[in-house]
Amino acid sequence: MFAPIDVSRKYLEFKLDRRPKVASLQPVRGTHDLLPEQNRLQDYIANTAREIGELYGYHRMTTPIFEFTEVFARTLGDTSDVVTKEMYTFEDRGGEQITLRPEGTAGIARAYISNGMQQMSPVKVSYYGPMFRYERPQKGRQRQFHQIGAELLGVEQVAGDIEMIGYGAHILKALGLWDSITLELNTLGDPESRAAYRDVLVDYFKGHFDKLSEDSRSRLEKNPLRILDSKDEGDRELVANAPLFAEYLNEHSKEFFKGLTEGLGDIGINYELNPRLVRGLDYYCHTCFEFTTNTLGAQGTVMAGGRYDGLISTMGGPQTAGVGWAAGVERLALMVGEAPAGARPVALIPMGDAAEAKCRTLAQTLREAGVAVELGYSGNMKKRMKRADKANACKAVILGDDELAKGVAQLRDLDSGEQQEVALDQLADVIGKK
DSSP: OOOOOOOOHHHHHHHHHTOOOGGGOOOOTTOOOOOHHHHHHHHHHHHHHHHHHHHTTOEEOOOOSEEEHHHHHHHHOTTSHIIIIIOOEEEOTTSOEEEEOSOSHHHHHHHHHHTTGGGGOSEEEEEEEEEEOOSOOBTTBOSEEEEEEEEEESOOSHHHHHHHHHHHHHHHHHTTOGGGOEEEEEEOOOHHHHHHHHHHHHHHHHTTGGGSOHHHHHHTTTOGGGGGGOOOHHHHHHHHTSOOGGGGOOHHHHHHHHHHHHHHHHTTOOOEEOTTOOOOSTTOEEEEEEEEOSSSTTOOEEEEEEEOTTHHHHTTSOOOOEEEEEEEHHHHHHHHOSOOOOOOOEEEEEOSHHHHHHHHHHHHHHHHTTOOEEEOSSOOHHHHHHHHHHTTOSEEEEEOHHHHHHTEEEEEETTTOOEEEEEGGGHHHHHHHO
16 A cells, blocks of 8 residues: 655645646657557567567566666766766655666666676676656657667677677668668777777867867866767867777787677678777777668667676676667667558457347457457447458458357458358357468
8 A cells, every 4th residue: 555645735736726737738848658559669679679689598687767876877977968967867755866767788787786697697688668868859869768778798708799789780680671771880999908099089189178069178087088979060070180099909909809890791791880989988898889870860870889898897896798789769660660560350240239248258269269359349230340441350250140049150251252151169260270
């Protein structure tokens, strides 16, 4: 039983007086209702990802929709836009700082630590669910949105990166999107290479400090690689002439990247090198990739991922290698358009009270046999047939007093118009065979 909420009458009356009229109620800006067809499309995408994941040994897990704020602040970086501008954070009644999850990886990493999952290494999981970010709503981007994703924890070898990219590509192929997709690829090197590049990058941007945006100035010391991903036009002009990461890779990093590109060739996946593709936080290393498209306008990234060997230790857990990706379901849905048609139902058309009662029994029997059934609640035969057509029924079972007396029904094929008499006790078998 729920505990009573202590709200004063005066406060309650104040709030009720300011409620919008029911007729004017709308979803909160940046959220939207998933009506049945839209929900079916998102389920189709999520289920496709889940089924393909299981072929690769990845099984779905679910973390809470909200976590302690530290989980995200520590993993996303205190200078990131997500932490500084976009997270939905609040204090709960116990005084704890709580945040609605803005992405999925941090929660999986936290669960890995708190559940002692290092004993299960390698850990291969996928996920699907809503995420929350306060940002300007636009096509394919909402404040409550949905992601599919996958994480591989405990594998240091480049084989994990190859598998993860192949897994993501497989999903895009299964959804029929592959012909409009480009895989963009880069390497962030190991920590030694990253540190060397960081020093060079800081020196370069310090030489142009007065031309940097305010956000990039604040990132220069803490998170200089984030500047490479800036959307500010002035920053982008500076980035175009910045030193390239590839010039500062050590031999280990070069060999790792070579193994990755050769492995992608082995599984038939082409890529384009994008030397400006980065991840800003220090726990990222080596592989960085995005699957992009030119069919969604400015929102071109549909799936993004990379290697993050330092994430778990950053959160206070054991040193653990990791690689993963995430994809926005809303963007994928825009590309897919509509889900494949579901099973066409069989319409039951009773004529008379006795037939109505019998059809209720038949409907339950057929549904338990795995047959989708459309059974209206009222109306004559003409109206019920009209509803059957609207439901795209494949067959109609017509039952009246004469049929009841004989223990049969008229089974009509609604595509060909052919009709036959079928015994009631054989109806499920006959429909199942057709």
